[in-house]
Amino acid sequence: MEKGNVLVVGFAGVGKSTLIKTVIGEEAMGKATACGKKAGADFKIYDNKSIPFRLIDTTGIEPGTFKEKKGANAVKKWSGDIIKSGDKENQASVIWFCVDKYTAKYFPSTIDAFIDAVSVWKNVPIVVVITQAYTEEESAKVKEIVEKAFMSKKKYATRLSDIVYVIAKPRSEEDGTLLPPMGITELIEATNNLMPVGLQAAEKDVARYNLSRKRAMSHAVVSVATLTGITVGGVAAPVVDLMLLKPTESLEVESIFKIWGIKKTKKSKEVLKMMIDLGTVSITGKTLASALKVIPGINLGAAAVNAAISGTIIFALGEASAFVFEQIYTGKQTINDIEWVQKVVSDSLTSTALDKVTSSVKGLSKNADKTEILNAVVSSFAKKQLA
Ligand SMILES: Nc1nc2c(ncn2[C@@H]2O[C@H](COP(=O)(O)OP(=O)(O)OP(=O)(O)O)[C@@H](O)[C@H]2O)c(=O)[nH]1
Ligand SMILES: [Mg+2]
Numbered sequence: 001m002e003k004g005n006v007l008v009v010g011f012a013g014v015g016k017s018t019l020i021k022t023v024i025g026e027e028a029m030g031k032a033t034a035c036g037k038k039a040g041a042d043f044k045i046y047d048n049k050s051i052p053f054r055l056i057d058t059t060g061i062e063p064g065t066f067k068e069k070k071g072a073n074a075v076k077k078w079s080g081d082i083i084k085s086g087d088k089e090n091q092a093s094v095i096w097f098c099v100d101k102y103t104a105k106y107f108p109s110t111i112d113a114f115i116d117a118v119s120v121w122k123n124v125p126i127v128v129v130i131t132q133a134y135t136e137e138e139s140a141k142v143k144e145i146v147e148k149a150f151m152s153k154k155k156y157a158t159r160l161s162d163i164v165y166v167i168a169k170p171r172s173e174e175d176g177t178l179l180p181p182m183g184i185t186e187l188i189e190a191t192n193n194l195m196p197v198g199l200q201a202a203e204k205d206v207a208r209y210n211l212s213r214k215r216a217m218s219h220a221v222v223s224v225a226t227l228t229g230i231t232v233g234g235v236a237a238p239v240v241d242l243m244l245l246k247p248t249e250s251l252e253v254e255s256i257f258k259i260w261g262i263k264k265t266k267k268s269k270e271v272l273k274m275m276i277d278l279g280t281v282s283i284t285g286k287t288l289a290s291a292l293k294v295i296p297g298i299n300l301g302a303a304a305v306n307a308a309i310s311g312t313i314i315f316a317l318g319e320a321s322a323f324v325f326e327q328i329y330t331g332k333q334t335i336n337d338i339e340w341v342q343k344v345v346s347d348s349l350t351s352t353a354l355d356k357v358t359s360s361v362k363g364l365s366k367n368a369d370k371t372e373i374l375n376a377v378v379s380s381f382a383k384k385q386l387a
Helices: 016-024 065-085 104-117 136-151 184-194 203-233 242-259 266-281 285-293 302-329 338-350 353-362 370-386
Strands: 004-010 033-035 043-046 053-057 094-100 126-131 160-165
Touching: 004 016, 004 065, 016 053, 016 094, 016 126, 016 184, 016 203, 065 104, 094 104, 094 136, 094 184, 104 136, 126 136, 126 184, 136 160, 160 184, 184 203, 203 242, 203 302, 203 370, 242 266, 242 302, 266 302, 266 338, 285 302, 285 353, 302 338, 302 353, 302 370, 353 370
Parallel strands: 004 053, 004 094, 094 126, 126 160
Antiparallel strands: 033 043, 043 053
């Protein structure tokens, strides 16, 4: 089937590549092809067999009169050359204008250059994607600036089709909070709907693709949370204090819950609380720590062992949450079946936790850092899937 292209433009560093990576998937990132080589600029085109459209990553346009012209000219020249060469394959069908909170203030003075850069794509709809705004206030502020700038001229106003707010990658704040990715599946749906009719993917294909995105975003949250768990729990104490992990567990479970967009009800709150509590009671760090002591061949400091135990607990809880919420989202299970949820989560935490921890600590080097421990935890889980 023929696919449309999304031309991704915006200031340098707003998060274009990060967004593309989340939309297209990590595997597809490595397979980018240069497009419009003839056209002089080496913009990258990203494709993935199940995504309904391709994405074209452009050179970031830097604010500041001179630099801004350079970036904008590259986009303009590339676009003009694609049109001239009659290259059907690389025509833009939708444009994403990425604006982040840091550079939004430059947007009004740059909108002329932006619009000029994409002026050859005459009736192509523009979606403004607000990136890197991590609070409601921040995103509302950016939205207001963008709307005002587009409304300043009628010919701009008619091009603006939608404004979507995204977090493309989980964000961990200094104070330990964690913001899950958001807005990605909404952006994919909105974009598909704006494609010319002949290039639109069927709704069920988009739904299937978005399911795979939710899964990938859940895994991204599990990774970030596991790293936090490794940091928080990696102290040289005789046993892991599971209460230390509770804040990370809450953020992890709630973040994954948000990704799947399940309604917040009294029941769901109860289920979330139960899941988080299971994380602190199912296996005790003490049991694991003492069991590890009798396993031969493990010669690591307490901090590294505790870090691996903590990481394993957070990882197991996260994977179980992702599974539970996917089953509920797809209607295979209901949130009312508390016993089922309880069984899935406690099985994930108890059944093979010791095996997992053993296998992750066995390969660790003496001075393993957090990343090495994270990789060991992740691969100890991957092993089971293969078996
Ligand atoms: N946590 C988090 N970080 C983000 C997000 N979007 C962008 N960033 C960070 O912002 C920085 C710039 O992001 P890039 O995706 O490289 O930006 P870009 O627009 O492709 O930049 P150029 O290619 O230079 O034009 C990186 O350090 C990203 O990790 C996001 O949604 N969440
Ligand atoms: Mg980039």
